[in-house]
Amino acid sequence: MDLTQSFSSLGADIIVSAPLVLTMVMGLVIVVLDAFRRNHVATPWIAALTLAFGLVMEITRIGAASGTAYYDLLRVGGMAAYVNALIFGSGLLTVILARPYLESIGHHIGEVYALILFASTGMIVLGTANSLITIFVGFETMSICLYILTGLVRTNQGATESALKYFLLGAFATGFLLYGIALMYGATGTMYLHEMQSAVGDHQTMFRSGVGLLLVGFLFKVSAVPFHMWTPDVYQGAPTPLVGYMSTASKSAAFASLILVLYLALPSTQWIGVVAVIALLTMVIGNVIALAQTNVKRMLAYSSIAHAGYILVGLAAGSPEGYSGALFYLLVYTVMNIGAFGVIALLEWDGTQGSEQSLDSLSGIGYKKPLLAWSMVFFMFGLAGFPPLGGFIGKVAVFGPAIHSGLTWLAIVGVLTSAVSAYYYLRVLVVFFMKESNPDVATDNITFSVPGMSAAVIVLCVIMLIVLGIVPTFLDVTASFFDGNMLATLP
Amino acid sequence: MNIPHLTSIVIFLPMVGAILTILARRTEQVKWVALVVTSVTFLASLGLYVGFDPGISTASSPQMGDVALWFPVAFDIKYFVGIDGLNLLLVLLTTLLGPIVILSSWTSIKEHQKAYYTLLLVLQTGVTGVFTSYDLFLFYVFFELTLIPMYFIIGIWGGENRIYAAFKFIIYTLVGSLLMLVALLALGFMAGDAINGGVFTTDWYKLVSYNIPVSSQGWLFLLFALAFAIKIPLFPLHTWLPDAHVQAPTGGSVILAGVLLKMGTYGLVRFCLPLFPVASQKYAMMFAVLAVIGILYAALVCRAQTDVKKLVAYSSVSHLGFVVLGIFAFNVEAMQGALIQMVNHGISTGALFLIVGMMYERRHTRLMKDYGGIAKSVPILSFFMIFAVLASAGLPGLNGFVGEFLILIGAFKSSVLGSPMLVALATTGVILAAVYLLWMVYRIFWGSLENEENASMADLNGREIGLLVPLVLLMIILGVAPNPFLEKSEPAVRDLLELIESKRAAAESESSLEFEYRYADTPEFRVPEIDEAALKAARKITGASAEETESSFGLK
Incomplete structure (x- = not known):
C-alpha cells in the first residue's frame, strides 16, 4: 500500500468519524481557550454544541450500513452510530445540567467541559473498537478523564478520597485488561476482534485466560459484582450531574464494547455460564444492598449496579436478540439515570449538603417542587420497571431473550430482585409525597429556583421515558444491527 | 348494533380526563372535570351494553374493538381490545363505579385534590384496559398500570399506617405479576416458535388456538395463577388486603374491592383456564380447597373484628372465594355464577365501603363499639347500610343470592371437582356471612343510643343518597331479573368451556x-x-x- 493511497483513505476515515475527531479537537480548543480566557462564558456552549452536532450526525447514521475505519480499528455506522449517539446524548444533557450545579457549588471551571469532551472521545473509541488495541486506548482515555471528574471538588475530602479509590482500583482493572489483551494476542497473533475466533488454533488455554482477564476489566467498568466496590463511593463523592454521565455513558461504551467482543470474537457459547452467574450476583447484591442505603446517591449507585446485572442478563442470552435488548436497555437506562441524578442534583439546594444528603431530609418536597418530584416519580417507576414506561420494555428486551435461550431461572431471579428494587425506589416517593415535611431542614424555606434549561432536560427525559415505553420501535433499530451485516461488511 | 372504536373510547376517555385535570387551573375545577369525564365514560359504556350482541360469536374476534400492531416486526404484540360476554359486565361495573367514587370523595378528600382525581382517572383507564385486552402483553401493561395510582392513593390519602399498607400492597402484587411476566415471555416465545413462524406472540386468539405442551402447562399455569391468586386474594395470600383496605381512603377502598380484585378472577377466566386447560383441571381441586378455606376462614375472622372497615375487607376474601370456586368447577352454571358474582360483589361491597366511609367522615372512627343505636339518628344511612348488608349476605331477591346460588349449584354437580362435601362446606360460608354481617348491623344500628355524639350524627345528604341509589337499584334488578345480564355472557361462557374441553381432549x-x-x-x-x-x-x-x-x- 503506497503512501498516497493510505492518505486518501485517511481523509475518508476522518470524514466518516467526523464527530469523534471534532469532539477531540474541540476539547483541545477549550483547553487552549481556558488558558487565555479563564472560565469564559462560551466554554459550556462550545462543549454543548459539539456534542449536539455529534448527536445529530450519529442519529442520522444509525440506519446506515455499518463499516470500519482506520484500517479496521474502529467501527462506524449502524451499532457504532447508535452507541455514539448514546454517549453524545448523555454528554449533552450532562453539560446542560452541570453548568448551574457547578456554579452553585462554586466549582465552575472550564476544564470540566474539556474533560467531558475527552471522556466522550475515549468512550467512543472504546464503544466502537474493532481491535483490542483500540479497546485499550479508549478504555484508558475514558478512565483517566473520569478519575479527574470524580475528584473535581478538591476541597471536599470525600470527593478526593473517592477519586483516589477509583483511580487505584481502576488502574488495577486496566492492568487485568491489558494482561488479557496480551494473552489473547499471544494466542491468536491478531488484535482484530473478527479474526480472533478463526486464529485461536491450539492455544485454547492461553486464549481463555486472556478472555477471562479481559472480562475482569470490562466487568469492573460496568460495575458488575464482584468488581463493584468502587461504585458507591465514587457516585457519592463525585458531583451529582457528572455521576449521571459516568453511570450512563461509560456503561454504554463498556457494554457496547463487551457486546462486540462477545459477538465477534467469542461467538461460542462457552462464556454464557460465566456471564449468567455474574449477572445473577450483580442483580441480587446490587438490589439487596441498595435496600439498606439512606443516602440517595449511594442508593442510586447500588441501583446502577443492579441495572448492570439486568443488562448482563441480555448478554448472557448469547443471542442477537439479547444483545439488541441490552443495547435498547442502555438507551432507556441513560434516559432514566440522567433524569434521576439531574433531579437529585437540583434538590441539593444549599450546596453544603451535597454528598451527605440523606433521603429523609427531602421529606415533603413533593408539594414544594412538584415538577421535580413528579418527574422523579417517572424515573423511579421507570427504574423499577413498571409499564408503560421505557424501563419495562427494557426489562422485557433483556429478560425475554434470556428466557428464549433457556435461562428461565436467571429471569426468575431477575424479576424477583426487581420486585425488591421496587421497595427502595418507591421509598424515595414515600419520602417525597407521603411523609410530613422534615422540620429540621425546614423545607418550607426552600427558595431555590430551578433553572429553565435544567427543567427542560428533566422534562425531556420524562417524555423520552414515556415514548420509549409506548413506542417501542427502537427495538427494531437495535435488532437490525445484528442481522449478519456486521460481520459481512468487514473487508 | 356495532359501534366502532367504542371500547378504545371507553378505555382512554378517563386518560384524556386525567390530562385535563393536570391542565386545570383551579382546584375546584378538578373534581368537576373528573365527574363529567367519568359520567360521559359511563354513558359511552352503556353503548357497549346496548351494542353488544351475544348472538354474534366472539370465538374469532371481539366486538366493537380495535386491533393494531403495537410492537416492531420482531414481536407480534398488538394493541387489541374489544368486548365479549366475559368482560362486558365488568367494564360496565368499572365505568359505573367511576363517577360514584368521585362523588364519594367530593368532601372527604381535602388535600392535594388535583393529584387525587388525576390518579383516579388513570386508574380507571388501567382497569378498563385490563378487562378489555385481547393481547396478553397489553393486559400485563394495564395490569401493572393500575398499581401505580393505587399505590399513591393509599400512600398519600390513607390512614395512619398508610405507608406500610401501600408498600405491602405494591410489593405483594408486584412479586406475583413479575413472575407472571416471566411466564408470559416464555409462553410468547413458545407459541411464537410453534405456531407463529418464530415470531413472539401474545395475541389471545393465537394463544388459545395453540395447544401448549402438557409438560410446560404446569409451571406456566402456576406462575399465572399465583399472580391472580395474590390479586384476588386467595387464601393464604390475602394478608395484604385488610391492610390496604383499612388504610385506603373510601374511594380507594371502593375501587380496590369493586374492580381491582376482579382483575385476578377475570385473569383466571380469561387466561389461565383456556391457555392451560390440562393444568388448570389438574390443579382445580387445590384451588377449590383454598377457596373454601378462604370462604370459611375469612368469615370467622370477620366475626372477630372490632373495626367495621376491616370486617368488610375480610368479607371480600370470603366472597371472592365463591368466585374462585365457581371458576374451577368448569361448567356453565358455576362460571356464569362466578361472572355475575364478580359484578355483585363490586356493587354490594362497594356500597358497604361507601357507607362505612360516610360513617367515618361523620364520626372519625371505624370501631363498632363507638357506634350503637344509630338507626334512630341516621335512618337513611341505616336503610342503605342494611340493604347493602342483605345483598352482601345473599338474601334471595337481591343480587348476591343469584351469584352464590349459581356457583354452588354448578360446583355441586361439577365433574372436575367431584366433591359435594367441599361444596357443602362452602355453603356454610353463606350462613356465616349472614352471621357476621347481621351481628355488625346489630352492634352499629340497633340497641340504645349510648354515645352522645352519635345522637347528633347528620344523616345522608342529597349527594350521598344520589350515589347510593344506583347501586341499590342494581342490587334489586340483578336480584329479581338477572337473566338479561346472564344472557349476555352465556354464549361466551359456553364457547370458553367448549374450547377448554376440546383442548383438554386434544x-x-x-x-x-x-x-x-x-x-x-x-x-x-x-x-x-x-x-x-x-x-x-x-x-x-x-x-x-x-x-x-x-x-x-x-x-x-
Whole structure:
C-alpha cells in the first residue's frame, strides 16, 4: 500500500468519524481557550454544541450500513452510530445540567467541559473498537478523564478520597485488561476482534485466560459484582450531574464494547455460564444492598449496579436478540439515570449538603417542587420497571431473550430482585409525597429556583421515558444491527 | 348494533380526563372535570351494553374493538381490545363505579385534590384496559398500570399506617405479576416458535388456538395463577388486603374491592383456564380447597373484628372465594355464577365501603363499639347500610343470592371437582356471612343510643343518597331479573368451556398417541386396526354416537 493511497483513505476515515475527531479537537480548543480566557462564558456552549452536532450526525447514521475505519480499528455506522449517539446524548444533557450545579457549588471551571469532551472521545473509541488495541486506548482515555471528574471538588475530602479509590482500583482493572489483551494476542497473533475466533488454533488455554482477564476489566467498568466496590463511593463523592454521565455513558461504551467482543470474537457459547452467574450476583447484591442505603446517591449507585446485572442478563442470552435488548436497555437506562441524578442534583439546594444528603431530609418536597418530584416519580417507576414506561420494555428486551435461550431461572431471579428494587425506589416517593415535611431542614424555606434549561432536560427525559415505553420501535433499530451485516461488511 | 372504536373510547376517555385535570387551573375545577369525564365514560359504556350482541360469536374476534400492531416486526404484540360476554359486565361495573367514587370523595378528600382525581382517572383507564385486552402483553401493561395510582392513593390519602399498607400492597402484587411476566415471555416465545413462524406472540386468539405442551402447562399455569391468586386474594395470600383496605381512603377502598380484585378472577377466566386447560383441571381441586378455606376462614375472622372497615375487607376474601370456586368447577352454571358474582360483589361491597366511609367522615372512627343505636339518628344511612348488608349476605331477591346460588349449584354437580362435601362446606360460608354481617348491623344500628355524639350524627345528604341509589337499584334488578345480564355472557361462557374441553381432549389424545408410538412395536400394545366402513355401518344401525360405537368395538 503506497503512501498516497493510505492518505486518501485517511481523509475518508476522518470524514466518516467526523464527530469523534471534532469532539477531540474541540476539547483541545477549550483547553487552549481556558488558558487565555479563564472560565469564559462560551466554554459550556462550545462543549454543548459539539456534542449536539455529534448527536445529530450519529442519529442520522444509525440506519446506515455499518463499516470500519482506520484500517479496521474502529467501527462506524449502524451499532457504532447508535452507541455514539448514546454517549453524545448523555454528554449533552450532562453539560446542560452541570453548568448551574457547578456554579452553585462554586466549582465552575472550564476544564470540566474539556474533560467531558475527552471522556466522550475515549468512550467512543472504546464503544466502537474493532481491535483490542483500540479497546485499550479508549478504555484508558475514558478512565483517566473520569478519575479527574470524580475528584473535581478538591476541597471536599470525600470527593478526593473517592477519586483516589477509583483511580487505584481502576488502574488495577486496566492492568487485568491489558494482561488479557496480551494473552489473547499471544494466542491468536491478531488484535482484530473478527479474526480472533478463526486464529485461536491450539492455544485454547492461553486464549481463555486472556478472555477471562479481559472480562475482569470490562466487568469492573460496568460495575458488575464482584468488581463493584468502587461504585458507591465514587457516585457519592463525585458531583451529582457528572455521576449521571459516568453511570450512563461509560456503561454504554463498556457494554457496547463487551457486546462486540462477545459477538465477534467469542461467538461460542462457552462464556454464557460465566456471564449468567455474574449477572445473577450483580442483580441480587446490587438490589439487596441498595435496600439498606439512606443516602440517595449511594442508593442510586447500588441501583446502577443492579441495572448492570439486568443488562448482563441480555448478554448472557448469547443471542442477537439479547444483545439488541441490552443495547435498547442502555438507551432507556441513560434516559432514566440522567433524569434521576439531574433531579437529585437540583434538590441539593444549599450546596453544603451535597454528598451527605440523606433521603429523609427531602421529606415533603413533593408539594414544594412538584415538577421535580413528579418527574422523579417517572424515573423511579421507570427504574423499577413498571409499564408503560421505557424501563419495562427494557426489562422485557433483556429478560425475554434470556428466557428464549433457556435461562428461565436467571429471569426468575431477575424479576424477583426487581420486585425488591421496587421497595427502595418507591421509598424515595414515600419520602417525597407521603411523609410530613422534615422540620429540621425546614423545607418550607426552600427558595431555590430551578433553572429553565435544567427543567427542560428533566422534562425531556420524562417524555423520552414515556415514548420509549409506548413506542417501542427502537427495538427494531437495535435488532437490525445484528442481522449478519456486521460481520459481512468487514473487508 | 356495532359501534366502532367504542371500547378504545371507553378505555382512554378517563386518560384524556386525567390530562385535563393536570391542565386545570383551579382546584375546584378538578373534581368537576373528573365527574363529567367519568359520567360521559359511563354513558359511552352503556353503548357497549346496548351494542353488544351475544348472538354474534366472539370465538374469532371481539366486538366493537380495535386491533393494531403495537410492537416492531420482531414481536407480534398488538394493541387489541374489544368486548365479549366475559368482560362486558365488568367494564360496565368499572365505568359505573367511576363517577360514584368521585362523588364519594367530593368532601372527604381535602388535600392535594388535583393529584387525587388525576390518579383516579388513570386508574380507571388501567382497569378498563385490563378487562378489555385481547393481547396478553397489553393486559400485563394495564395490569401493572393500575398499581401505580393505587399505590399513591393509599400512600398519600390513607390512614395512619398508610405507608406500610401501600408498600405491602405494591410489593405483594408486584412479586406475583413479575413472575407472571416471566411466564408470559416464555409462553410468547413458545407459541411464537410453534405456531407463529418464530415470531413472539401474545395475541389471545393465537394463544388459545395453540395447544401448549402438557409438560410446560404446569409451571406456566402456576406462575399465572399465583399472580391472580395474590390479586384476588386467595387464601393464604390475602394478608395484604385488610391492610390496604383499612388504610385506603373510601374511594380507594371502593375501587380496590369493586374492580381491582376482579382483575385476578377475570385473569383466571380469561387466561389461565383456556391457555392451560390440562393444568388448570389438574390443579382445580387445590384451588377449590383454598377457596373454601378462604370462604370459611375469612368469615370467622370477620366475626372477630372490632373495626367495621376491616370486617368488610375480610368479607371480600370470603366472597371472592365463591368466585374462585365457581371458576374451577368448569361448567356453565358455576362460571356464569362466578361472572355475575364478580359484578355483585363490586356493587354490594362497594356500597358497604361507601357507607362505612360516610360513617367515618361523620364520626372519625371505624370501631363498632363507638357506634350503637344509630338507626334512630341516621335512618337513611341505616336503610342503605342494611340493604347493602342483605345483598352482601345473599338474601334471595337481591343480587348476591343469584351469584352464590349459581356457583354452588354448578360446583355441586361439577365433574372436575367431584366433591359435594367441599361444596357443602362452602355453603356454610353463606350462613356465616349472614352471621357476621347481621351481628355488625346489630352492634352499629340497633340497641340504645349510648354515645352522645352519635345522637347528633347528620344523616345522608342529597349527594350521598344520589350515589347510593344506583347501586341499590342494581342490587334489586340483578336480584329479581338477572337473566338479561346472564344472557349476555352465556354464549361466551359456553364457547370458553367448549374450547377448554376440546383442548383438554386434544392434549389427552396427543399423550395417548405418544404412548402408542412408544409401544407400537411391543406385541402387548398393538393397536387394533380400525375398519372405518364397519364403524360407520355399526353407527348407522345402532344410532349410537361415535364414542359409544368405538367403545363397543373395544377401541377405547
